[in-house]
Amino acid sequence: MATFPNSLAPSAINMGSQSTTLVSKSHSGKRQARKFGTTLVTFDVSWTNLNRVQMGELWGFVQAQSGQFGVFDFFPALYRDSSNSNAPVSAIVGVIALARQRRVQISGLPASKTVLNAGDLIRFDNHPKAYLLAEPTVSDASGNAVMVLTFDLLRDVPATRVVFFKYVGVQMSLVDDAISLNQRPPFWHDLSLKLIETI
Structure with a gap:
């Protein structure tokens, strides 16, 4: 492509x-x-x-x-990278997220920080749809967090898939x-x- x-x-x-x-x-x-x-x-x-x-x-x-x-x-x-300085390049999906859901659990984040901002553009590695975040994403002490999307997931996203926060196409x-x-x-x-x- x-x-x-x-x-x-x-x-x-x-x-x-x-x-x-x-x-x-x-x-x-x-x-x-x-x-x-x-x-x-x-x-x-x-x-x-x-x-x-x-x-x-x-x-x-x-x-x-x-x-x-x-x-x-x-x-x-201006939109391809997260607007949050704590955002990593990517993270791992922790638990399967089913199509039509708007909440996705992720892991591998900096601990106890606001890592993503509302309006950030993200993309999963298993399908081409881009998503926006509806609210800030805050990690817990173990580096886990739940992202809330503005659009329903188009496809299932299995655990261990990658979600990108920087250089998002x-x-x-x-x-x-x-x-x-x-x-x-x-x-x-x-x-x-x-x-x-x-x-």
Whole structure:
């Protein structure tokens, strides 16, 4: 699988999410909502004032994706590493976590510390879905903790699998088939892309 070029830092990056929910209301005003599937991570990324050589690297990669067809790993600047200085690169899942759960027990952490922050991006080694943490993760004296996720687990995560907190990639594709490249005198280029998680 391809990896998005990371040599050029974006001028702006906005993280979002996309969920599918069916909402209906009765005449009496009673609301019913049903959720379908999982929540997908999205990014709006833009680069400005790039010269032709810099733009060539990005433009070549984008064109090689054939619009929405291609799938690639994107390592988002500012979001790919935990925002907590106590976070290790990874940890071990301590007890099997079943699909549709939001709590995952992990071990191998620094003892008695807040090791992860709410909003941190994580990824397990047994499936490509990226997850966000709903609240801070605090380890006990033995270096164990329970992570609370914002999205339900998509798959079972067996004990001893690895969960990553640093250099976390999100498996993505382009949202649009049509991409345009802007050029301004004297030959400066701007590019904006919308990306959506693909699992």
